[in-house]
Amino acid sequence: MADRTPRLYNTLTRTTEAVEPREEGHLRFYSCGPTVYNYAHIGNFRSFLTADLILRTARAIGWETTYVSNITDVGHLTQDDLVDPSGEDRMAQALEREGERFANIYDLARYYSDALLRDWHALNLRDPDVRPRATEHVTDQLEAVIKLVDSGHAYVTDKGVYFSVETAPDYGKLSGNREAEQLQATERDIVEDEGKRDPRDFALWKLDENHLMKWHSPWGWGYPGWHIECSVMGMRYLGDQFDLHAGGEDLIFPHHECEVAQNEALAGHEVIPYWVHTRFLQVEGEKMSKSKGNFYTVRDLIAPDPDDEHVPDAIRQQGGVDPLALRYALLSGQYRKPFNFTLKTLRDSARAVKRYRDVQARLDEALQSTSETAAATGLAESLRESYEEALDAMCDDLNTPGSLAAALKGVKAIEQADSLSAADARTATEWLHDINNLLGIVEPQHAATERTGGSDGDDDFAEQVESLIRERADARSAGDYDRADAIRDELDEMGVEVKDNPDGTTWERKGL
Ligand code: AMP
Ligand code: ZN
Numbered sequence: 001m002a003d004r005t006p007r008l009y010n011t012l013t014r015t016t017e018a019v020e021p022r023e024e025g026h027l028r029f030y031s032c033g034p035t036v037y038n039y040a041h042i043g044n045f046r047s048f049l050t051a052d053l054i055l056r057t058a059r060a061i062g063w064e065t066t067y068v069s070n071i072t073d074v075g076h077l078t079q080d081d082l083v084d085p086s087g088e089d090r091m092a093q094a095l096e097r098e099g100e101r102f103a104n105i106y107d108l109a110r111y112y113s114d115a116l117l118r119d120w121h122a123l124n125l126r127d128p129d130v131r132p133r134a135t136e137h138v139t140d141q142l143e144a145v146i147k148l149v150d151s152g153h154a155y156v157t158d159k160g161v162y163f164s165v166e167t168a169p170d171y172g173k174l175s176g177n178r179e180a181e182q183l184q185a186t187e188r189d190i191v192e193d194e195g196k197r198d199p200r201d202f203a204l205w206k207l208d209e210n211h212l213m214k215w216h217s218p219w220g221w222g223y224p225g226w227h228i229e230c231s232v233m234g235m236r237y238l239g240d241q242f243d244l245h246a247g248g249e250d251l252i253f254p255h256h257e258c259e260v261a262q263n264e265a266l267a268g269h270e271v272i273p274y275w276v277h278t279r280f281l282q283v284e285g286e287k288m289s290k291s292k293g294n295f296y297t298v299r300d301l302i303a304p305d306p307d308d309e310h311v312p313d314a315i316r317q318q319g320g321v322d323p324l325a326l327r328y329a330l331l332s333g334q335y336r337k338p339f340n341f342t343l344k345t346l347r348d349s350a351r352a353v354k355r356y357r358d359v360q361a362r363l364d365e366a367l368q369s370t371s372e373t374a375a376a377t378g379l380a381e382s383l384r385e386s387y388e389e390a391l392d393a394m395c396d397d398l399n400t401p402g403s404l405a406a407a408l409k410g411v412k413a414i415e416q417a418d419s420l421s422a423a424d425a426r427t428a429t430e431w432l433h434d435i436n437n438l439l440g441i442v443e444p445q446h447a448a449t450e451r452t453g454g455s456d457g458d459d460d461f462a463e464q465v466e467s468l469i470r471e472r473a474d475a476r477s478a479g480d481y482d483r484a485d486a487i488r489d490e491l492d493e494m495g496v497e498v499k500d501n502p503d504g505t506t507w508e509r510k511g512l
Contacts, residue, residue: 004061006395008054008244009336011252011275012174016397019274021243026064029054030234030272032247032255033131035072036112037094039297040119042330042341043281043288047248049327050278050335050398052125052440054246057394060438068237069128071116073109073135074213075206076226083254084162084202085226092212101489103482105212109135111486118464119298122323123330124440130237134229138215141224141232144266145204145217153265156219157195160207165200168261174275175253202258204228227258231266234259240267244274252277278335284342301326301346303494312343325350328441331400352408356442359414360432366425376417376424383431386410390438400439407435465496469505472498 005018021027031051034040040048051069058065078087094112095105102108113133120127134141145161148154153167165171172178202225208214209221234245240263247256256275263271280287283294293310302320304311315321328349333339374380386409393402414420414428436442468487475483491498491507499506 004391004395006054006057006061007397008274008276009397010273011256011277012273017274019244021063022241025062026066027054027058027244028066028238028242029068029244029246030230030238030242031067031069031128031245032230032251033070033072034116035076035090036109036116037076037090038112039299040116041288041295041297042283042301042326043248045119045123045125045298046281046330046335046339047246047278048120048125049123049330050276051128051246053331053335053394053398053400054244054276055126056438056440057391057398060391060434061395065129066238067126067128068130068132068234070230070233071109071113071131071133072226072229073113073133075134075224075229080226080255081250083200084196085254089211089213089223095212102486103480106135107482107486109133111490115299115490119302122302122444123298123327124324124445126440126445132233132237134224134233135213137229137233137236138224140236141228142205142215142217144228144232144262145224148204148262148265151265154204155197157193158207159193159195160203160222160225161205161219162196162201163204163258163262163265165198165202165261168265170264171200171261172257174260175257177253177257202227202254204262227255228262230255231259231262235263235266235271240271241269242272244276245272246276246278249277249279279338281330281339281341283340285340296341298323298326305493314343315346321346321350322353324441324444325353328353328404331404331439331441334400335398352404353441355408355411355415356432359411359428360442362414362420363425363429363432366420367422367429369420369422369425371419371421372423373421374423374427375419375421376413379413379417379420379424380427382413383410383428386413387431387434387438390435394438403439404441407439407441410435465491465494465507469498469507473505 005020007016007018009016031048034044051067055065055067074089074091076090077085078090078093079085091105091109095102095108098108102111145154148163149156149161154161154163204225205217205219205222206225207220207222211223214221214223234242245256282288283296286292286294288295300308300311301315302323304316304320306316325346329341329345332345332349386406389406390403393399393406396402410431417424432442468491472484472487475487488498496507
């Protein structure tokens with residue numbers, strides 16, 4: 001394999017650069033995960049997918065990787081676009097919205113993080129090496145805040161602890177928002193804290209003894225600011241000098257700008273040299289929004305509620321699309337270009353994924369062939385070229401459309417071969433395996449596909465239902481009836497009817 005170095009657009013330097021890990025051949029990176037207050041939508045997954053592709057590309061060129069992607073379960077506020085995020089905690093707001101469905105806020109967090117993992121696996125995203133939760137790292141966060149106060153980078157008011165932006169001369173280097181006037185509080189942002197010394201200062205710790213998730217601190221009861229969570233979890237698992245940080249474009253400011261300031265104040269030097277941001281996904285040419293009816297969660301598309309009219313009929317009628325078709329559709333736009341998700345893209349993607357499946361079936365058959373000599377002239381060479389081109393495209397700032405097109409050349413070469421010997425089939429199967437490792441579009445890697453319709457996913461579906469039923473039985477024996485009910489609701493949403501009989505629990509699909 002030719003020597004390759006992936007190139008990525010670095011928001012920090014505003015150029016496309018060769019990525020050179022600090023330790024040769026070992027990429028350490030962090031990607032901002034979701035706030036678990038709802039089901040993740042396809043836009044969230046476009047961002048998570050970028051991290052997955054960085055991982056797959058690094059592995060394909062033979063690097064080792066350490067990949068951390070967090071779960072935010074406290075402190076992410078509704079007005080997170082403001083210099084100093086304010087508003088209501090998204091988690092608390094969700095608990096209000098969901099009413100009786102959850103026993104408490106931790107239960108809600110667990111429910112939506114379980115749902116996230118199922119979607120994550122259905123879309124063939126590789127698991128990170130560590131998936132830290134903010135609530136499990138509050139002690140680390142408090143230590144960091146204390147250190148920032150002690151070193152003069154932060155100060156305490158009666159509303160919380162603030163990072164003093166004045167002490168970070170490079171503040172603004174990531175987003176370009178350098179001028180104090182630019183950062184002046186907008187009308188909404190006149191944060192009701194007279195004690196704040198500079199409108200640019202942002203909260204590291206918010207004092208609030210009534211907050212649903214609260215911890216005791218040297219300054220009183222409260223909870224951590226959203227930005228410090230990611231700084232601390234990143235450095236906890238990757239050290240104070242790691243390689244790369246990824247997230248959606250909305251996070252450049254203030255979230256990542258504030259992370260840079262905190263990291264550098266804590267470490268005393270630059271912590272992360274490469275910053276990668278995914279452009280927002282739009283649906284049918286418009287920003288996704290519930291009011292426009294073009295807001296899709298992953299489950300809306302792969303396991304829709306049959307009665308949910310906001311999901312297009314065509315998708316509901318087939319019980320949801322193949323999750324790999326959805327992944328393919330998300331890959332069809334490069335992460336840094338505006339991406340317009342349409343039903344047409346989804347249809348085309350489903351056809352492409354089917355071509356892979358058909359080719360795979362043909363190869364499985366040909367593997368049984370008695371002819372050992374290569375029958376398809378030039379096939380091995382075409383496949384080698386296809387893979388090299390697909391990998392080159394990924395190294396070129398994750399050019400996924402280019403990579404998919406190169407991979408399809410390999411599919412076409414197999415389709416066009418008149419006959420395949422066992423040797424051809426072995427070569428082509430290996431090629432398919434490599435393409436799948438690179439792009440994740442051929443074979444589901446986890447059993448947890450959530451498709452309710454069709455027959456392909458039936459075994460996986462049954463396995464998943466049974467596991468939920470076991471979990472529900474455990475919850476009931478532990479007296480956790482709220483959890484048991486939440487699981488029943490989840491099964492209900494999956495179109496499963498559960499019957500509790502004296503000699504055990506049985507289930508069936510509704511309406512079948
Ligand atoms: P959140 O759960 O709001 O913290 O978002 C999780 C991730 O999804 C972040 O990296 C966001 O930047 C990203 N994100 C949110 N909406 C979109 C979108 N429409 N397109 C791409 N990424 C998004
Ligand atoms: Zn983050």
